[in-house]
Amino acid sequence: MDVNLFLQSIINGLVLASVYALVALGLTLVFGVLDIVNFAQGQLLLLGAYVVYGLSTKGVGYWTALPIVLVGSAALGYGLDSALFARVRKTPMNGLLISIGLIAIFGDVVQRVWGPDQYDVPQPITTVITVGSVRIPGARLLIVAVTILVLIALTVFLRLSRPGAAIRAVAQNSEAAALMGIPVERYRHIAFAVSAALASLGGVLLVAVFPVDPTLSDSPLLKGFIVLILGGAGSPLGAVLGALVLGVSEAFGIGYWSASGTQVLELVLLIVILYFRPTGLIRTAHEATL
Amino acid sequence: MTSAADRRQAVRKSGLVWLGAAVVIVAVGRSSNLEILNVGALTAIWALWSSSLNVVWGYGGDFSMAQIGLGAVGAYMEAVLVTHYGWPFWAALGGAVGAAVVVGFVIGVVAARLSGFYFSIMTLAFGLALLALVPTLAITGQSTGLPTNIAPGTIRIGGLEWNLASRRGGYFLLCALVLVVVLFLVARLVKSPRGRAMVAVREDPVLATSVAIDVGRTRLVAFVLGAVIAGIAGVLYGGYLGFIFPSLFTFSAIITMIVQVVLGGRGFLIGPLIGAAIYVVLTDWVRFGGQYSDGVFGLLLVVIILFAPKGLCGLGADAIDAFRRRREAGRAGTSLASGNQPGSGPTGTGPIAPASDDVGPHHSVVQTDGTR
Numbered sequence: 001m002d003v004n005l006f007l008q009s010i011i012n013g014l015v016l017a018s019v020y021a022l023v024a025l026g027l028t029l030v031f032g033v034l035d036i037v038n039f040a041q042g043q044l045l046l047l048g049a050y051v052v053y054g055l056s057t058k059g060v061g062y063w064t065a066l067p068i069v070l071v072g073s074a075a076l077g078y079g080l081d082s083a084l085f086a087r088v089r090k091t092p093m094n095g096l097l098i099s100i101g102l103i104a105i106f107g108d109v110v111q112r113v114w115g116p117d118q119y120d121v122p123q124p125i126t127t128v129i130t131v132g133s134v135r136i137p138g139a140r141l142l143i144v145a146v147t148i149l150v151l152i153a154l155t156v157f158l159r160l161s162r163p164g165a166a167i168r169a170v171a172q173n174s175e176a177a178a179l180m181g182i183p184v185e186r187y188r189h190i191a192f193a194v195s196a197a198l199a200s201l202g203g204v205l206l207v208a209v210f211p212v213d214p215t216l217s218d219s220p221l222l223k224g225f226i227v228l229i230l231g232g233a234g235s236p237l238g239a240v241l242g243a244l245v246l247g248v249s250e251a252f253g254i255g256y257w258s259a260s261g262t263q264v265l266e267l268v269l270l271i272v273i274l275y276f277r278p279t280g281l282i283r284t285a286h287e288a289t290l
Numbered sequence: 291m292t293s294a295a296d297r298r299q300a301v302r303k304s305g306l307v308w309l310g311a312a313v314v315i316v317a318v319g320r321s322s323n324l325e326i327l328n329v330g331a332l333t334a335i336w337a338l339w340s341s342s343l344n345v346v347w348g349y350g351g352d353f354s355m356a357q358i359g360l361g362a363v364g365a366y367m368e369a370v371l372v373t374h375y376g377w378p379f380w381a382a383l384g385g386a387v388g389a390a391v392v393v394g395f396v397i398g399v400v401a402a403r404l405s406g407f408y409f410s411i412m413t414l415a416f417g418l419a420l421l422a423l424v425p426t427l428a429i430t431g432q433s434t435g436l437p438t439n440i441a442p443g444t445i446r447i448g449g450l451e452w453n454l455a456s457r458r459g460g461y462f463l464l465c466a467l468v469l470v471v472v473l474f475l476v477a478r479l480v481k482s483p484r485g486r487a488m489v490a491v492r493e494d495p496v497l498a499t500s501v502a503i504d505v506g507r508t509r510l511v512a513f514v515l516g517a518v519i520a521g522i523a524g525v526l527y528g529g530y531l532g533f534i535f536p537s538l539f540t541f542s543a544i545i546t547m548i549v550q551v552v553l554g555g556r557g558f559l560i561g562p563l564i565g566a567a568i569y570v571v572l573t574d575w576v577r578f579g580g581q582y583s584d585g586v587f588g589l590l591l592v593v594i595i596l597f598a599p600k601g602l603c604g605l606g607a608d609a610i611d612a613f614r615r616r617r618e619a620g621r622a623g624t625s626l627a628s629g630n631q632p633g634s635g636p637t638g639t640g641p642i643a644p645a646s647d648d649v650g651p652h653h654s655v656v657q658t659d660g661t662r
Contacts, residue, residue: 037407037410037411084596088599091599093353093407094595094599096407096410098591098592098595098596100545100588100591101549101588101589101590101591101595103588104542104545104549104584104585104589104591105585105588105589105592107542107588108585108586108588109585218541225414229408229411260426264419264423264426267418267419270411270415271400271415271416271419274404274408274411274415275400275403275412
């Protein structure tokens with residue numbers, strides 16, 4: 001077996017897994033706390049990617065753009081939830097429909113501002129690490145490293161901080177949380193803001209490796225859903241593990257087989273899991289849920 | 291509490307509605323304005339396609355995202371049978387509907403185990419898998435596509451004659467007639483026990499089970515019916531364009547369909563028609579929003595969900611209800627015992643098209659915005 005292709009597939013798989021994990025974590029957070037399936041998650045990713053590109057043409061560097069995009073998308077998420085989704089809390093279906101409307105709106109905004117062309121963003125890291133005969137681009141390692149850092153930070157936030165505890169309380173039982181004096185609505189907005197920031201971070205990381213174009217978000221959104229189902233909706237740990245499984249197997253499928261075949265196979269995988277284990281592959285113990 | 295006279299009046303009223311529809315269709319069909327004919331045909335096709343979602347979702351309560359994929363199955367099947375195997379149009383239509391039924395049955399059996407958003411994701415996965423698979427087959431012309439070569443023959447009414455494949459009225463007539471027949475059958479279905487069972491399952495599956503409705507089977511039947519309608523719509527869509535290719539059936543087409551159904555009104559017979567008419571007239575005729583019409587309709591979807599989740603038909607029905615209640619209240623002042631008939635009327639446009647005799651003054655139990 002070709003060692004080079006094997007290692008390359010693992011690295012590519014980890015890169016894919018990182019982006020899928022970020023999208024799926026956002027989806028699972030919003031689903032767990034707000035009962036909403038946010039189809040617009042992919043568009044938030046796309047928006048993040050384009051804003052980094054837009055800022056780069058204005059001379060703003062990658063590392064300056066990163067915090068700007070994160071704060072901006074968190075604010076956007078907070079605003080979207082309080083202005084739109086908060087009004088349809090009683091019927092989650094309507095929340096899903098609003099997110100579908102947002103797909104079309106954001107898609108057009110991106111088209112209007114940047115057009116259908118493909119752009120390259122200046123690479124934040126051009127180093128290439130060579131291990132034996134294998135060349136590993138530093139940017140790919142960066143994606144994986146940043147994602148791991150964010151996962152740790154998110155875990156600490158949800159597990160150890162008071163706002164994190166409040167978000168988990170709202171997810172488990174919003175009525176009880178309200179009775180304990182937690183401002184439930186505000187923490188729902190915050191959960192949505194965090195989710196939006198995670199999605200846009202996925203976009204920011206993607207442009208470090210891939211060019212920006214309007215279809216950039218199509219695959220991550222669908223994969224986000226597959227990961228969400230794979231890991232069990234509402235389970236952050238499941239989302240990360242699901243992303244690892246899907247990302248690495250996808251990279252191997254593309255490396256050793258064919259891209260379109262892998263895509264169909266992933267959809268079949270989603271169907272099979274939904275059929276046999278709609279609550280996810282990993283039995284979500286209480287600890288594993290939000 | 292309904293007399294035979296009331297029922298006769300209802301029948302006469304709905305007969306008038308269908309007659310009116312026929313007059314409008316023939317009038318438009320005689321028009322020589324190609325633009326009107328094209329807009330009319332496309333409206334009928336989209337109304338049909340969206341009606342397939344309306345049956346599954348508006349009446350049955352399952353939000354399916356596979357309807358575009360099922361329409362693609364119909365369109366491709368017809369094109370392959372006609373172009374590659376030389377089948378006549380009507381036989382190919384049968385084959386296309388058969389294919390849509392088989393695929394719809396498989397999806398329905400698998401997806402009917404799930405409900406809520408899991409059902410939606412399942413149908414989305416199937417729909418996308420279909421759209422990813424179709425172009426990989428050599429016989430579909432892959433990403434290039436293939437011609438549909440539609441030839442449905444001619445129709446004669448009295449001294450008038452239309453070539454149904456013709457852009458000069460014939461194709462519009464074909465689409466409109468198919469739409470009217472399908473809507474008529476859906477209206478019949480909704481008033482039948484099976485249709486009422488569908489609405490009961492939508493409103494409360496547990497309660498429906500308790501009155502001996504087989505929930506799984508009812509949902510499956512609704513889904514397969516939706517597949518039949520989607521298959522027919524796909525064939526007509528392919529015929530309208532003359533040439534089909536994979537990027538016609540993408541996620542944005544799914545969004546278009548959702549916008550039409552929500553805009554017109556979920557669970558109303560003519561909701562999809564109204565939604566489709568607005569969509570087609572604004573995008574294809576007025577070119578409202580230019581190349582950004584997607585965003586405009588996304589905005590419209592958000593606004594409708596926030597302020598009128600029942601859609602335009604819902605707004606209309608509410609207005610009629612309020613008007614009737616006020617009139618009843620006025621009449622009740624003079625004579626208390628007059629027969630009160632709240633509801634959206636017997637013309638077959640109501641959320642479940644309630645005939646006043648079955649639900650009486652309390653029919654609001656089943657009149658909701660059609661969501662779960």
